Amino acid sequence: MYDVAVVGSGPGGSTTARYLARRGLSVVLIDRDTFPRDKPCGGGFSESIMREFPYLAARQKEFLQGVARVGVLHSPNRMIVLKGRVDMALALRTDFDHVLHEFAIEAGANPLLGKRVKDVLFKDDHVTVSLSDGSTLDSRFIVGADGANSIVARKADLHRRWDPSAITACRVAEIPAPTEDILGRYTEDLHYHFFANLGGLPGYGWIFPKRETINVGLGIVGTHAEGLPRMFDSFVRYLKRSRLLPDSPDLSRARGALVPTGGPISHTTKGRCLLVGDSAGMVSPLTGGGIGYAMKAARYAAGVITKAIEHDDPTTAGIYDRLWYSDFGHEFEQQLLAQRIFTSSYTDLLFEIGSRDGRIQEMVSEAMSETSDQELDVKRLVARTLLVCLRSALHL
Numbered sequence: 001m002y003d004v005a006v007v008g009s010g011p012g013g014s015t016t017a018r019y020l021a022r023r024g025l026s027v028v029l030i031d032r033d034t035f036p037r038d039k040p041c042g043g044g045f046s047e048s049i050m051r052e053f054p055y056l057a058a059r060q061k062e063f064l065q066g067v068a069r070v071g072v073l074h075s076p077n078r079m080i081v082l083k084g085r086v087d088m089a090l091a092l093r094t095d096f097d098h099v100l101h102e103f104a105i106e107a108g109a110n111p112l113l114g115k116r117v118k119d120v121l122f123k124d125d126h127v128t129v130s131l132s133d134g135s136t137l138d139s140r141f142i143v144g145a146d147g148a149n150s151i152v153a154r155k156a157d158l159h160r161r162w163d164p165s166a167i168t169a170c171r172v173a174e175i176p177a178p179t180e181d182i183l184g185r186y187t188e189d190l191h192y193h194f195f196a197n198l199g200g201l202p203g204y205g206w207i208f209p210k211r212e213t214i215n216v217g218l219g220i221v222g223t224h225a226e227g228l229p230r231m232f233d234s235f236v237r238y239l240k241r242s243r244l245l246p247d248s249p250d251l252s253r254a255r256g257a258l259v260p261t262g263g264p265i266s267h268t269t270k271g272r273c274l275l276v277g278d279s280a281g282m283v284s285p286l287t288g289g290g291i292g293y294a295m296k297a298a299r300y301a302a303g304v305i306t307k308a309i310e311h312d313d314p315t316t317a318g319i320y321d322r323l324w325y326s327d328f329g330h331e332f333e334q335q336l337l338a339q340r341i342f343t344s345s346y347t348d349l350l351f352e353i354g355s356r357d358g359r360i361q362e363m364v365s366e367a368m369s370e371t372s373d374q375e376l377d378v379k380r381l382v383a384r385t386l387l388v389c390l391r392s393a394l395h396l
């Protein structure tokens with residue numbers, strides 16, 4: 001019997017497994033894929049993650065593809081462009097997830113790869129996991145870090161399915177390009193581009209320039225996402241016309257994926273089960289960013305499981321919900337509010353007001369790129385916007 005079965009070896013699962021194994025627990029880290037593997041993603045995250053998880057520095061050369069220093073935000077009608085300083089680390093998920101997976105294995109976690117979890121049975125004193133090859137294994141705890149379509153969340157009765165309004169359907173391509181072309185187009189500061197509500201639809205488009213690839217994506221809220229591949233093609237055509245992409249981008253590796261953007265589920269732990277990352281909806285509703293949240297939640301999950309096993313009391317794990325929520329849970333509320341504002345019919349007007357004020361531009365671009373250590377404060381943003389309107393009305 002293992003102490004813990006961790007399902008999914010993305011940022012959430014590998015980080016949980018690493019912390020647990022370093023505390024001396026026996027951990028099996030299960031993934032349906034073998035590593036290295038790709039995961040459709042922008043691969044951008046706050047540089048502060050490197051400080052929060054300092055062990056990453058030892059292998060950052062293997063995954064860090066640059067740091068974007070300037071964010072460029074385009075209004076829905078594409079008439080207004082706001083710019084702000086940001087610090088967004090850029091990685092290829094193939095490399096980043098491989099390094100995280102290896103950190104977990106080096107710490108002592110046992111990998112079980114190429115096997116899909118098919119079923120989970122919860123008993124009084126353990127959990128039984130059934131795998132796609134017909135085998136089973138037992139563990140004292142299970143961590144569901146198996147992404148947006150989590151089977152662990154379903155089997156634990158913590159979450160069944162996302163409402164279409166709470167999920168964003170994405171299409172993304174990592175386009176190879178010569179480094180000189182990338183630097184010429186996006187400068188040494190690796191200007192990244194974010195397009196709010198393209199075509200008036202709730203969602204966003206993005207360009208994240210990396211060392212040897214340009215990551216281009218489009219995400220549209222599930223209720224409006226029919227025809228996404230067609231919309232993505234027309235987004236790419238627009239970017240080519242605007243010279244933001246080369247003339248003949250290689251889109252052969254374009255892929256689709258879902259990301260939960262309706263905020264986290266209400267309970268992320270039950271008995272011997274804890275959910276980490278996308279399986280629990282820990283993703284910014286504003287930007288679709290979830291790498292950092294998955295890793296932070298992983299650290300809390302590992303801490304409470306260690307305590308529960310030490311005290312031989314599974315109920316101790318129940319405080320997990322409160323721990324991660326008191327760290328970053330309230331950020332989702334602000335982001336949901338901001339998402340509503342940014343997907344409203346007033347977005348173009350907000351950009352127009354923002355274009356008159358440097359501080360608004362800073363606040364918005366920090367929020368969009370999740371690079372601010374100081375979290376988004378919607379009230380401050382609204383107050384600042386009103387101030388700019390007032391100044392303008394009084395001709396100050």
Ligand SMILES: Cc1cc2nc3c(=O)[nH]c(=O)nc-3n(C[C@H](O)[C@H](O)[C@H](O)COP(=O)(O)OP(=O)(O)OC[C@H]3O[C@@H](n4cnc5c(N)ncnc54)[C@H](O)[C@@H]3O)c2cc1C
Binds near residue numbers: 010148294
């Ligand atoms: C198109 C797109 C762009 C994005 N861009 C960004 C971005 O730029 N920055 C950012 O921070 N976030 C971004 N995100 C969100 C980010 O990808 C996720 O928040 C992050 O990957 C969550 O990590 P995780 O460990 O919870 O899950 P995942 O990374 O999804 O990992 C889940 C793992 O579980 C495995 N798995 C699933 N089911 C099973 C099963 N039944 N049995 C065994 N294994 C299983 C999978 O193979 C996978 O390895 C983006 C998402 C999408 C879709």
